[in-house]
Amino acid sequence: MNVNLRKFLIKILQNYPQKHTSGLKKGIPFSIHFANVGLIAYQISEILRKIGYFNLEDSHTVFIAAVIHDMNKITNTSMRTAAIRENIIKVLKENFSENEDFWKDKIDTIQNIIPLHSVDNPVGSKLYISQKEKVMAKIIQFSDTFDLLDSANLEYDHNIYKKLLNLLEELNYYVPEFKYNYLVYHYFNDYRGVLTNYITDEIINKFKTTVLAVPIARFNDGVVYLCNKEKYIPELLFEDIVLETPKKVFHKIFSMDYTLQKKGNEVYLREGIFNFSLDDALTHIIFVINNLKTSDRNKVLKKITEDYLKKYFGNKTKKTMEIYEEFDLIFNSTKEIETIKEKLINLIKKHETQRKIKNTYVDELKKYIETRLHLSNLQKNNISTFTINKYGKNPKKVCSICGSEFEVSEAMSAELPRGIKPQLFSNILPANKTMDPKRNICSICKLQFIANKNKSYSADEKNVYYVLIPYNYFPDELINEIKEEYISIKSNSTKENKSKDNENILSMLGIESETIEDGLFDYTNINIPIINPIRYKNSKKYSETVFIAYAKALYIQKNFPVKILITGYPQLLDEDIRFSEDILIQDLSFKLKKTSSERILKLYEIFRNNPKNFFANKNNYFYKISTSEPLTAFSTYITKVFETKKDKKVILNIFEALFGGEKMEYAKKISEFILKQQENIFNASKHQIVKYFDVCKEVLKKFEPQIESEEDLKAQLFSRIENLVNKPIKKEEIMNYIDNFVEFVKELENKNLDKGRKKLLLNWKKYRDLIYGYVWKIYFENKEAKNNG
Secondary structure, three states, X not given: OOHHHHHHXXXXXXXXXXXXOOOOOOXXXXXHHHHHHHHHHHHHHHHHHHOOOOOHHHHHHHHHHHHOOOHHHHHOOOHHHHOXXXXXXXXXXXXXXXXXXXXXXXXXXXXXXXXXXXXXXXXXXXXXXXXXXXXXXXXXXXXXXXOOOOOOOHHHHHHHHHHHHHHHHHHHHHOOOOOOOEEEEEEEOOOOOHHHHHXXXXXXXXXXXXXXXXXXXXXXXXXXXXXXXXXXXXXXXXXXXXXXXXXXXXXXXXXXXXXXXXXXXXXXXXXXXXXXXXXXXXXXXXXXXXXXXXOOHHHHHHHHHHHHHHHHHOOOOOOOHHHHHHHHHHHHHOOOHHHHHHHHHHHHHHOHHHOOOOOOHHHHHHHHHHHHEEEOOOOOOOOOOOOOHHHHHOHHHOOOOOOOOOOEEEOOHHHOOOOOOXXXXXXXXXXXXXXXXXXXXXXXXXXXXXXXXXXXXXXOXXXXXXXXXXXXXXXXXXXXXXXXXXXXXXXXXXXXXXXXXXXOHHHHOOOOHHHHHOOOOOHHHOOOOEEOOOOOOOOOOHHHHHHHHHHHHHXXXXXXXXXXXXXXXXXXXXXXXXXXOOEEEEOOOOOOOOOOHHHHXXXXXXXXXXXXXXXXXXXXXXXXXXXXXXXXXXXXHHHHOHHHOOOOOOHHHHHHHHHOOOOOHHHHHXXXXXXXXXXXXXXXXXXXXXXXXXXXXXXXXXXXXXXOOHHHHHHHHHHHHHHHOOOOOOHHHHHHHHHHHHHHHHHOOOOOHHHHXXXXXXXXXXXXXXXHXXXXXXXXXXXXXXXXX
C-alpha cells in the first residue's frame, strides 16, 4: 500500500473512536467501519487494476472515497448536507497530515461517488457520472454491505449474502473481465489459538492455489473469499484440504525432538514417533543413541526398538511371537547399525497387517478438520459430533481439557503446559485409592500445547498475553500490511533507522522493534494475533504485571480499535475469544483499583516514552503512581523520579494526567510567589525552592486556634517570611503570599482552619512535593508562553 494511504488509514483509526449505537454495527467504532470498508474496496480495486480496468490513481481514489464514505457520521449531519466539496476537503486535510497534492485532484470523483454508495440515500444523478465512477460507487456499496457481516459463515444472514452476490453480478456486468463474481467462505466451528492459525493458513493457501480465490476478510471463525463461480467445486476442494492439510500442519508443529525422552543413558519413546515414517523414526533413534555416553549402544538400541514393536504390534503373544523371534535374530546376527536398521524396516513392513497402534496425530487432525470445517455449498453427511451426553457416560474416553470426542491417551508431563498437572482428581475410583489417575487428553489438545510451546507461550506468573480480536473481521489487506511491516522492520538491522519509522501499524499495536527481535510477536499468528510484548521481571507482584498489561491494552485500543483478551493462560478455546467487553482480563487474580481508565492511559502514554525512569529494575513507579490517589501519586513522582531525572518538562503532562481540571487556585498563587524568589531555578536545590513553604510548618505547629486568631497566625507567618527573603520585596507581596497560604490551609477542609492545619501537618511531605512540582509547572508554562509569543 502507498505510504500516504497507510498514514491516512492510521489517522482514521485514531480519530474516530465513537461507536455505533444501533443497527447491525452496534458497539463497533466508526473508525473500524471506515477502515474495513476502505480496505475491502481497495482489494477489489486492485483486482480491477491488475486486469487493466483501473489505473493506480483510480485504486487510490476508491480507497480514499470508501474510507470517508459515511460523511454524515464524520460531520454528524445528514448525507445530503455532509457530502459536499468543502466538507470532503476539510476531512481530508484533517486526516492527511501532509502531501495535499496526493488527493486534491481526486476531489471531483470522490464527491461524485460517495453519495451513491447507498441505494437508500442517492444524492445526485447516476446519469451525469462516468461508467468508471459507477463501478467505483458499486465497489463501495459492496464493501459497505459486506461490513454488516460478523461471521465467515455467510449463510447466517442469507439476505446480506444474496445482496452481496447481486452486487458482484452488477460489477461483472459493468466490467465483463472481472471474473471474481462469486463470494465463498470456509467456516471453522472451533478455535485453538496457534493451532487454528496454522490450519487457517493452509486452508487459505489451498483456496488460492486450487480455485484461484482471493481472501478478503478473516473472521474469528473463518475466511471469506472472492472467486470465479465456475472454478469453485466445494467437494473436490474439501477432499484436497482434508487430505493434505493435516500433514502440513503436523510438521509445522511437531518435530523429532518430541518423539524421544532422554534420562541419563536411558531413552524412552513418546507416542509422537509413530507420526513419522519408519525410516525417519529409526534414523532419529540411532542418532540419539549414538550421542549417548555408553559403550553398549546396541543394547540400548535393542531395548528401545523392542518398545517400538510392542507399541506397534502389541505385547508378545502367540500371534506376535514370530515377529519377536525375528527381531531377536536381527540383533544376534549383526552389530552393524545400518544393517540392523534395514532389517528392522523390512520386518515391520512384512507384518504391517498386524499393526495395532492407535490413530496418529495426523489421523486425528484429519478427523478434526473433517468434522469442524465447513465450505460454501458443501453438504456434509454422517459427521459424528460431540454432545454433552457423552461426557458423563464414559469419562475415560473423553478429553479432560476440551471434552471432545477424539481419541484420548494418558497425559505426559512433558506435553503439558505449566499449570496443568498430569494427574486429575476423580470421584469414580474405588475408595482408598492412593493416587489420582492420569488425566486423559485428546491429540488435538496435545498438538495445541506443543504448538504453544514452540512459540514459547506458557502459563507463567511473569507472562501476560494479549489476544487481539476483531470486532467483526480483519481485512486481508490489513494482514498483508502488517506482514510487510514486520518483514521490513526485522530485516532492517540498524536501531537508528527503526526508531524513525513510528508511523506504522505495528507500533499502533504496541509492538516495538525490540519486541520483534525478541521473537515475541510472529505475524503468522495474525489471524487472531497473540502477543507477549514484555516480561515484566521488575514487578514485585503479579498484580503489577497485570496492571501494566491493562494499561498497554488501553494504549493499543486507542490507536488500533480491537477487542483485547488479557490472559496468563494462552491455551485458548473457542469460548475464550467470544466476549462483549472491549477489554477482558481472564484467569488473572487482579482487581482494578478505583482509577479511571482515562487517567491510566494518559500516564502510560507519558511513561512509555521514558520506560527506564518508570519501569526501573528495583521499583515499578508506574504502578505506584497510577494506583495512588493524585496527591500521593504526585509526591511519589516528585521524590522517586522528577528529582533524579533530567527531563523535567514532562511534569506538565504528569500534573494534567493526575489532577486534570481540578482547581488549585491558592496552591498556584503560593507557587508563583516562590518562583519569583528564584534567581536560577535549575541551580537551586529542592530545599532552596520550598523553604518559603517549609518555614510555615513550625508556625502551624505552635498555633493554638482556641486562644489565637487567624490574624495572629498571619502576623507570625509574616515575621518568618520577611526574615527569609533575600532580595528587596514589597510588604504587600509578602502579605499576599501569607493570605494565599492561609486560604490554602482552609481549603483543605472546607474552609475550616483548624482541621485544615491538622490535615496539612499530617501530610506535609505530600503537599510540600505538590508545591515544589507546581513551581516547576509554572516555570515551564511561562517558558512555553514566552516561546509562543
